[in-house]
Amino acid sequence: MSEFGERLANLRESRGWSKTYVAKAIGLSSMQTYANYEYGRREPDFQTLNKIANLFNVSTDYLLNGNKEEHKTADLADKDTVFTYEGRQIPPEDLEYMKRLLRGGKQ
Secondary structure: OOOHHHHHHHHHHHHHHOHHHOOOOOOOOHHHHHHHHHHHHOOOHHHHHOOOHHHHOHHHHHHOOOOHHHHHOOOOOOOOOOOOOEEEEEHHHHOOOOOOHHHHOOO
């Protein structure tokens, strides 16, 4: 198994997903195609690689090279992150309102 395949398998297993689920989620018609990525028998094309990265919420660099610091996730609590809408920064009070909505209305 390749390092790429091991990363795929670890990401999938950590979420409790089946190979069939992942294959369907990224638009593959066959689970075997995805399984071959994990087994190192095939490599996905760029478009499929991007779909896999988006599904697992990691960067393509992480999938290909294992660079963990390249994960795409960002916490809304990160004070260095600036959120904008239509080119303007979202005011802090609106951002707090959005956070409450994302939590399902909970404080």
